[in-house]
Amino acid sequence: MNLLRDLQRLILLTLGLWLAAFIYVIVDDADVKWHKTPTPIADSGVIVGGDKDDDFDKIVNGIHVQTGLVYDEGFDIVRATCTACHSAKLVTQNRATKEGWRQMIRWMQETQGLWDLGEKEPLILNYLSTHYAPEASGRRQNLDLAAIKWYILDVNEK
Numbered sequence: 507m508n509l510l511r512d513l514q515r516l517i518l519l520t521l522g523l524w525l526a527a528f529i530y531v532i533v534d535d536a537d538v539k540w541h542k543t544p545t546p547i548a549d550s551g552v553i554v555g556g557d558k559d560d561d562f563d564k565i566v567n568g569i570h571v572q573t574g575l576v577y578d579e580g581f582d583i584v585r586a587t588c589t590a591c592h593s594a595k596l597v598t599q600n601r602a603t604k605e606g607w608r609q610m611i612r613w614m615q616e617t618q619g620l621w622d623l624g625e626k627e628p629l630i631l632n633y634l635s636t637h638y639a640p641e642a643s644g645r646r647q648n649l650d651l652a653a654i655k656w657y658i659l660d661v662n663e664k
């Protein structure tokens with residue numbers, strides 16, 4: 507029954523690979539960067555690479571590089587407030603209307619210990635609903651059936 511055992515091994519191996527891929531994706535999503543932060547140590551003992559302080563305020567094409575947040579009015583408050591507990595990725599990955607963002611904030615306040623944002627809240631909501639609004643629907647237009655020139659496919663045609 508060697509064949510059966512080989513087959514079992516193969517299945518286990520496949521499952522293992524899937525599990526590894528799955529874990530990799532989850533870990534990646536959770537923004538755990540341990541596997542991505544190269545901190546090579548030069549001979550001098552100086553750390554090269556890794557977190558560069560000069561990147562802290564770098565803006566490229568209107569995007570604040572370090573956080574990935576759009577650099578516009580309200581950015582400073584949002585960076586200060588919304589990256590205190592988690593990565594800014596959670597913000598930039600989400601899209602919602604102003605009401606939707608308000609609900610997310612309420613949810614964090616009720617369940618995650620987010621404090622009262624006071625007079626900053628309208629500024630934050632403006633920023634979020636301006637730059638992270640629900641995307642315009644990506645659906646294509648309906649086909650105009652009448653405008654299509656139908657033809658019969660002749661497989662014998664030279």
Ligand code: HEC
Nearest residue numbers: 587588589590591592596597600610614618619620621630
């Ligand atoms: C007091 C800590 C704290 C602060 C400050 C905070 N959050 Fe959160 N937030 C959380 C926690 C905890 C979660 C859940 C994280 C998870 O699921 O991994 C979360 C999740 C989220 C999510 C994902 C919600 C979902 O449905 O998956 C978004 C979006 C978000 N936060 C946006 C913001 C914004 C915008 C701000 C700034 C106004 C902010 N957060 C400030 C604690 C905080």
